[in-house]
Amino acid sequence: MRTYSLAVDGMGGDKAPKAIVEGVCRACAAGDLQILLTGDEAILETELAHFPKVRKYIEIIHAPQAIPMDAKPKEIFDKYPDSSMIKAAELVSQGLAEALISAGNTGALILASAQTIPRIRGVHRTALAAVYPTSNALERKDIFSLILDVGANIIVDRDHMIHFALMGNAYAQKVTGLERPLVGLLNMGSENNKGGPKYIEVNRILESLPQINFYGNIEGSDLMKGIVDVVVTEGFCGNIAVKTMEGVAEAAMGLGRLAFRKKLIWKLGMMMLSGGIRQVKKISDYQEYGGAPILGLEKLVLKCHGRSTPRAIDNAIKLAVKCTRDDLVSTMKSAINSFEQEFTRPDYDHITGFDT
Amino acid sequence: MRTYSLAVDGMGGDKAPKAIVEGVCRACAAGDLQILLTGDEAILETELAHFPKVRKYIEIIHAPQAIPMDAKPKEIFDKYPDSSMIKAAELVSQGLAEALISAGNTGALILASAQTIPRIRGVHRTALAAVYPTSNALERKDIFSLILDVGANIIVDRDHMIHFALMGNAYAQKVTGLERPLVGLLNMGSENNKGGPKYIEVNRILESLPQINFYGNIEGSDLMKGIVDVVVTEGFCGNIAVKTMEGVAEAAMGLGRLAFRKKLIWKLGMMMLSGGIRQVKKISDYQEYGGAPILGLEKLVLKCHGRSTPRAIDNAIKLAVKCTRDDLVSTMKSAINSFEQEFTRPDYDHITGFDT
The missing domain is CATH 3.40.718.10 (Isopropylmalate Dehydrogenase)
Structure with missing residues (x-):
């Protein structure tokens, strides 16, 4: 052994x-x-x-x-x-x-x-990834999705976002055992022309990469649904998105308590429901998952x-x-390496000079 | 009349x-x-x-x-x-x-x-604001908070964010009748050195403005709590934050239904709770509020x-x-005007050339 x-x-x-x-x-x-x-x-x-x-x-x-x-x-x-x-x-x-x-x-x-x-050769930004529970629209065995970066950086360049996609993809392959995880780009709209020049470029590159099973842009409202396995975003927004999810879940439970405190019949109802609530709670229990990886x-x-x-x-x-x-790091290294080597840079570099 | x-x-x-x-x-x-x-x-x-x-x-x-x-x-x-x-x-x-x-x-x-x-003189970016229900940590009559911008722009400059704060402040004053609404800056951390140079500057300027009752930075997890009346953010992140809140609320209701379908005792519990649930639902009912203003x-x-x-x-x-x-537009105009006139620009302009 x-x-x-x-x-x-x-x-x-x-x-x-x-x-x-x-x-x-x-x-x-x-x-x-x-x-x-x-x-x-x-x-x-x-x-x-x-x-x-x-x-x-x-x-x-x-x-x-x-x-x-x-x-x-x-x-x-x-x-x-x-x-x-x-x-x-x-x-x-x-x-x-x-x-x-x-x-x-x-x-x-x-x-x-x-x-x-x-750092892995070719990677210039590490990413903090978070694993969060979803309502599992894809009906997979695993109800969790991965989102990165959630705060190791504030904003990053186009290529760093591609690296995040490759690393998140490798992580999802190794940890959840999916051969072709679905990867989404968190954006302010689902159409591929949303979010400004950098996001339009990232969308286009991810679409073109054979090693990525790209879903396209996803919106904030899609996060909890679990329509993708890996969510690519920048640290500032990713941090806000993940904390917003936590906050809403907490607030919902708080509101429930508030309403339920008021009437005896509600209290009785809650008692009868406690098994169901435990079941719902379990889904949102971060302990089940272990840890959030720092990738790169x-x-x-x-x-x-x-x-x-x-x-x-x-x-x-x-x-x-x-x-x-399962040698996750080697898988990431070869993903980054093959992207950096095979990716025809001049083809994508006609738009430069913006980082926003 | x-x-x-x-x-x-x-x-x-x-x-x-x-x-x-x-x-x-x-x-x-x-x-x-x-x-x-x-x-x-x-x-x-x-x-x-x-x-x-x-x-x-x-x-x-x-x-x-x-x-x-x-x-x-x-x-x-x-x-x-x-x-x-x-x-x-x-x-x-x-x-x-x-x-x-x-x-x-x-x-x-x-x-x-x-x-x-x-546009109002001095304003270079209009903002789409959204009104969203909170669990009302401030225990005010009004359980809603205002967040802007949620998508009229992608990213904006420092001064545009200050304008958003002034306009959101005026709106909250007129619509909710608060004399000194609490204004927060959505950021990836609560400390005032978070989010990069632009956010550090915006935080500092808002802190210094007598016309703004500035709470400081707030995080995604604070949004639903309602610890501030007005949330200042940029369109890209604001859009994601608001849609994430909607999505989590939907997902929570879906998960509830899933668990509750399974057992008779849970079903009975749900029936007993229906009044309480209606009450909780009412709080998250956007119809109550009317519309989202486009300001500027x-x-x-x-x-x-x-x-x-x-x-x-x-x-x-x-x-x-x-x-x-209540002449909301005039109130906004004079807020923008007094900021643009009285604000000692050179004092704040030593950091320039970044927009991120």
Whole structure:
């Protein structure tokens, strides 16, 4: 049995280190893991003492500092050079671990990874992808779609967006096992002349690429339907779109509570419905999924939710193992490489000088 | 009693002319209206025959063409010069009507208005605003917030965004009666250094303007909470944000139906809850609100939903009367004027040359 070596930031996240340690130990029950757990040695040792059976799969790598959830990303290398997160990124960059998992500060993780782990050749922008639940219009086994970038960058160039499409496509192939994932471009209209020159170009290039099963433009209202497997967007808008989805779901539940508090008959109705509501809730449960990948680097980095529970960490580790076993990074590299080599650039470069 | 003269596009919208005529006739019951209803004379006359009591308040302005809902906006002046929408815009620009109301093709209406009705002096970009229901975190009488721009433009310059803030502020003052509406800037993070140079500048200027009660940056997850009265954004992202909200609400209802179909006890629960659900639904009912204003022109233009019912049209007409009576356009003009005059431009112009 092959053993997978993963670096886990033991001190990142609202429930660290307790939830992280418990999640790591759950995952280790599978027996094919070597976890390099970074953080304060004494604290981690105490937590690990509760899980003697799997202790042998875990090596503590001492890092006395922890990056606060509200730290300014730019300051981390100056202020927290000995932090659990930077240490974990270094282990990956040194080849001691095959993937990095952290539930810590998102901006810090993007920066720590980008500054420590080399980018895939040809890629100039890493992307933070998010996995979100849909109402599964395509009726696939997997109800999740992938959207990228959701905030590693603000805006990017045309070619960076094509790279996002190629990387997202490779990720969806490997993680959901779809041979030809459907890829959509998030735009302000479905017609292919929408969104201004850059978006018109991106649409046209994606349409022309044989390696992409391009659906065309999709609109905000299509996101939750799940009519595509991969949504390509820029960080600014992607961030707003994903957070809007979260916010509406929360608000809907809040409104429900408000109305339902008012009358006894509604309360009774809610009680009868609780099974159904749990079922609906499960669909929107991010814990099921594990982590959001940072794509574009030579190694996989998974960002877990700040509120990650042991189950979320366990799932993220399983996801990292799957990606490592299926050699996701190599698939991305060859996708980017073949695009950069075969793509007849002059053909598309007649429109230049805009980035908006 | 003062009489308000409004131009109504009789042929715009999925349910035109029937729903439009009925809505107009409902509104006319108030007796203070002179409606210039544009469209095919014979068709409109037949519809109006059902409402003899209010017939005297309505004048048909013959326009033999109707702009299809899927027409390309750029082609309307060539292909549909005698359309009900362009005719209605002309009536307004000629001073024969004080506001324009249409449930037709959105892009066409923005273009028809912008090409026909003069812009407010100093304004270089009109904005399409949308009114959306929130869970009312501010606990105000009005549960709606205003967001602009949602698609009249793709991206705009810094100063255009300030104009959007000033116009949205004036609209919220007049329509919801708030003296100091809270204004937020939609961004990819709440900290004031987020979103790149243009957004940092817009944040700083809004913070400095005494006429704006600036909340600061808000995120996608804040939109539905209703923590501000006016949300400032650019057309591309605003469009995606608003459509995402619509899409999630739809998806949530679909998921609910799915779960609830499965078990008898859930079905019973749903029946008991139907009153509560109606109440929740009412909050997200766009008909209540009337129309989405196109701001920046010398006259008010209201875009009603394509699926507008008679009630929606009735509400839009009431809204137009309110805005006309309270002299919304003058308030906007003086806000823009005072900003353009008093704002010490050199102070802010040290960063130039970017538009992203």
